[in-house]
Amino acid sequence: MDFPLILNISMFLTLLILSSPILLPLLSKNYQNSPTTIMRTVKTSFMASLIPMILSIYSNMENTTFYWEWKFITNFKIPFSLKMDQYSLMFFPIALFVTWSILQFAVWYMASEPYTTKFSLFLLIFLIAMLILIIANNMFLLFIGWEGVGIMSFLLIGWWHGRAEANTAALQAVLYNRIGDIGLILCMAWLASSMNTWEIQQHSSTNQTPLLPLMGLILAATGKSAQFGLHPWLPAAMEGPTPVSALLHSSTMVVAGIFLLIRTHHMLCNNQIALTTCLCMGALSTLFAATCALTQNDIKKIIAFSTSSQLGLMMVTIGLNLPQLAFLHISTHAFFKAMLFLCSGSIIHSLNGEQDLRKMGGLQKLLPTTTSCLTIGNLALMGTPFLAGFYSKDLIIENLNMSYLNTWALLLTLIATSFTATYSLRMALLVQTNYTRIPSITPINENNPAITNPITRLALGSIMAGLLITSYIPPTKTPPMTMPLATKTTAIIITTLGIILALELSKLTHTLTTPKQNVALNFSNTLGYFNPLMHRLSSTKLLNNGQNIASHLIDLSWYKKMGPEGLATLQLKASKISTTLHTGLIKTYLGSFALSILTIILFTQN
Amino acid sequence: MMAGALRGVLCPRAAAGLRAARVAVAAPPGARAASEMSKDMLPGPYPRTPEERAAAAKKYNMRVEDYQPYPDDGFGYGDYPMLPNKSQHERDPWYQWDQPDVRHNWGEPMHWHFDMYIRNRVDTSPTVVPWHTMRKHFLIFLSTMLIMFAVGEIYPSYRPVGPKQYPFNDLYLEKGGDPNKEPPVVVHYEI
Numbered sequence: 001m002d003f004p005l006i007l008n009i010s011m012f013l014t015l016l017i018l019s020s021p022i023l024l025p026l027l028s029k030n031y032q033n034s035p036t037t038i039m040r041t042v043k044t045s046f047m048a049s050l051i052p053m054i055l056s057i058y059s060n061m062e063n064t065t066f067y068w069e070w071k072f073i074t075n076f077k078i079p080f081s082l083k084m085d086q087y088s089l090m091f092f093p094i095a096l097f098v099t100w101s102i103l104q105f106a107v108w109y110m111a112s113e114p115y116t117t118k119f120s121l122f123l124l125i126f127l128i129a130m131l132i133l134i135i136a137n138n139m140f141l142l143f144i145g146w147e148g149v150g151i152m153s154f155l156l157i158g159w160w161h162g163r164a165e166a167n168t169a170a171l172q173a174v175l176y177n178r179i180g181d182i183g184l185i186l187c188m189a190w191l192a193s194s195m196n197t198w199e200i201q202q203h204s205s206t207n208q209t210p211l212l213p214l215m216g217l218i219l220a221a222t223g224k225s226a227q228f229g230l231h232p233w234l235p236a237a238m239e240g241p242t243p244v245s246a247l248l249h250s251s252t253m254v255v256a257g258i259f260l261l262i263r264t265h266h267m268l269c270n271n272q273i274a275l276t277t278c279l280c281m282g283a284l285s286t287l288f289a290a291t292c293a294l295t296q297n298d299i300k301k302i303i304a305f306s307t308s309s310q311l312g313l314m315m316v317t318i319g320l321n322l323p324q325l326a327f328l329h330i331s332t333h334a335f336f337k338a339m340l341f342l343c344s345g346s347i348i349h350s351l352n353g354e355q356d357l358r359k360m361g362g363l364q365k366l367l368p369t370t371t372s373c374l375t376i377g378n379l380a381l382m383g384t385p386f387l388a389g390f391y392s393k394d395l396i397i398e399n400l401n402m403s404y405l406n407t408w409a410l411l412l413t414l415i416a417t418s419f420t421a422t423y424s425l426r427m428a429l430l431v432q433t434n435y436t437r438i439p440s441i442t443p444i445n446e447n448n449p450a451i452t453n454p455i456t457r458l459a460l461g462s463i464m465a466g467l468l469i470t471s472y473i474p475p476t477k478t479p480p481m482t483m484p485l486a487t488k489t490t491a492i493i494i495t496t497l498g499i500i501l502a503l504e505l506s507k508l509t510h511t512l513t514t515p516k517q518n519v520a521l522n523f524s525n526t527l528g529y530f531n532p533l534m535h536r537l538s539s540t541k542l543l544n545n546g547q548n549i550a551s552h553l554i555d556l557s558w559y560k561k562m563g564p565e566g567l568a569t570l571q572l573k574a575s576k577i578s579t580t581l582h583t584g585l586i587k588t589y590l591g592s593f594a595l596s597i598l599t600i601i602l603f604t605q606n
Numbered sequence: 607m608m609a610g611a612l613r614g615v616l617c618p619r620a621a622a623g624l625r626a627a628r629v630a631v632a633a634p635p636g637a638r639a640a641s642e643m644s645k646d647m648l649p650g651p652y653p654r655t656p657e658e659r660a661a662a663a664k665k666y667n668m669r670v671e672d673y674q675p676y677p678d679d680g681f682g683y684g685d686y687p688m689l690p691n692k693s694q695h696e697r698d699p700w701y702q703w704d705q706p707d708v709r710h711n712w713g714e715p716m717h718w719h720f721d722m723y724i725r726n727r728v729d730t731s732p733t734v735v736p737w738h739t740m741r742k743h744f745l746i747f748l749s750t751m752l753i754m755f756a757v758g759e760i761y762p763s764y765r766p767v768g769p770k771q772y773p774f775n776d777l778y779l780e781k782g783g784d785p786n787k788e789p790p791v792v793v794h795y796e797i
Contacts, residue, residue, distance in 0.1 A: 408758030
């Protein structure tokens with residue numbers, strides 16, 4: 001069987017089916033899109049993408065194809081090459097499965113919106129850009145996908161553009177991503193100048209890659225994947241509709257940064273400084289995000305910080321030089337995180353737009369399917385044995401414990417893992433259990449299959465995905481097989497500790513009075529004070545100075561100081577200095593005679 | 607009507623047009639086009655006398671007590687009022703503003719840096735925690751993390767390892783031992 005041909009044809013078919021809602025209205029006058037047709041297109045595309053995945057698992061074969069080469073200059077050609085390896089062939093069905101479920105959910109969630117077709121089309125364009133990014137073997141094509149997902153993120157976060165907070169959040173996303181793009185362009189420039197190609201070659205050289213392009217790549221991943229330092233846009237992006245949060249800011253777009261590092265890991269693996277940077281930054285991000293998630297009251301913000309924390313964990317895995325494990329975590333994380341967002345969307349719509357945890361409660365009996373799937377998602381997130389998250393998270397913790405690495409990074413990651421259990425359980429307890437705090441009359445229902453089918457489908461994925469992926473994809477690096485019992489059970493022990501902490505705290509909240517403000521609560525609730533400090537300071541200074549320089553200072557300097565006033569000031573200064581010498585006294589002139597004679601004598605000495 | 611009578615006009619339709627133009631010229635007094643600002647409405651030089659200050663305050667639709675121009679230090683502000691540096695975030699979101707998106711009423715004097723203080727830009731609303739406390743706590747957090755990362759680099763975590771053990775005489779010959787001498791007995795265990 002001619003595997004490359006079938007692989008190429010089926011990938012091409014997948015992408016063609018996916019682009020049909022965009023291309024067909026251009027070709028035919030009568031064709032009208034609708035959210036349901038777009039959802040069906042993505043479903044068909046998902047079925048089509050299963051073929052190359054199964055083929056590649058069966059034949060264990062990869063393929064790189066290039067369709068067209070842009071002969072830019074004689075020395076530098078840009079082939080538009082597509083790499084179909086285990087990463088892209090595995091991610092295609094996962095991304096398409098998640099998008100299918102989200103589009104089906106969005107048919108119900110956005111039903112009362114005008115322009116639902118435009119919304120689904122935006123999601124589709126985003127998906128196409130993401131898939132271009134995944135399948136690209138060339139940095140140029142990857143950059144096209146990178147910018148494409150950035151722009152669609154802007155348009156989708158600011159979907160309700162009449163709302164000023166949504167506009168600010170969309171602007172924040174674009175600016176922070178732009179800062180990351182500086183790093184990506186730096187790396188591309190270095191690649192073009194030193195390797196004379198933008199192809200992502202897979203061989204790892206024995207000599208060390210210089211640090212500058214790797215720092216550029218890490219900066220790009222920091223921006224796109226919301227690591228600490230460039231993280232505020234991700235919680236702010238929750239201003240967008242819930243399907244947007246589910247697709248972009250949990251499963252697909254935010255993993256683009258990590259995916260970039262996975263693709264280029266052959267450059268990273270021989271530079272220990274870069275790996276340590278990834279490790280430390282990932283550890284800091286995961287702990288910071290988990291700390292912030294502990295005291296949030298908005299259900300979507302908790303899940304957003306959870307995403308940020310898991311992205312930090314993926315960065316830690318990259319720092320451990322385990323790209324395949326990072327990809328496994330990306331794949332399993334997509335399922336349960338998208339499901340958590342869809343469950344939160346169902347809860348929000350059922351409570352007529354209420355997003356505050358303090359006004360939810362007792363929903364276990366009122367929304368049984370949603371809350372059961374919420375529980376499954378939380379358990380998968382915590383790394384419950386043999387659900388999806390276990391296969392990736394437990395392996396990461398084992399590898400952490402068995403590696404030679406920075407102790408503080410190890411400690412931070414373990415603490416963050418226990419915090420994950422704490423905030424997940426806090427959310428689940430406040431939403432599902434105890435007396436209800438919801439208003440009396442709410443449109444609470446799960447009658448529409450457009451709600452329950454996507455959520456249960458993703459729940460099935462959250463349970464089975466880890467097992468399926470690890471059964472069929474063998475690891476490229478030997479995992480540590482033997483370790484003491486304490487090391488093997490570290491993940492489950494710290495998760496259990498986090499659960500116990502959450503249960504204790506929830507018992508305390510039912511018996512004690514409302515907590516007063518203290519230092520730790522303020523720090524955690526206001527996201528470490530990062531947002532006001534950075535945003536207010538930098539934007540005030542930049543805008544103020546920009547305005548002053550552009551309007552006042554240029555006029556002041558060029559029209560006044562460089563011209564008439566400046567000349568007059570200089571003249572005045574010169575005349576003032578020379579006036580002090582013209583005193584009219586004889587002794588001044590005698591003094592100047594003496595000084596000149598002394599100078600001449602001194603200078604003409606041998 | 608005298609104004610309606612036109613002499614020497616050939617076409618009655620053109621007469622009707624000219625009549626309409628004549629009527630339009632006699633517009634009510636005080637009306638002006640919305641696009642042009644007259645010279646007295648534009649900002650002017652720095653007010654030096656109290657009369658000039660009063661005139662400037664009236665021009666900007668402010669009370670004379672509230673009116674405070676920018677200091678005359680050559681930066682070219684003229685008589686534009688120096689309003690407090692408060693952003694639109696601090697204005698009441700529930701009040702029925704004339705322009706709700708910028709929270710501004712018609713005729714209200716705009717801040718010189720109004721484009722910096724809109725709701726998409728700088729927010730000057732008071733924070734729950736004072737600024738110096740925020741800065742201090744954030745810097746303490748950041749510096750603690752960086753110091754502990756440095757400590758973690760100095761004392762890394764790893765599995766306990768020992769030197770690699772080889773059987774027989776522990777690679778005596780390969781490690782450069784003298785072939786003529788008797789190799790030392792190496793025992794990797796304790797009884």
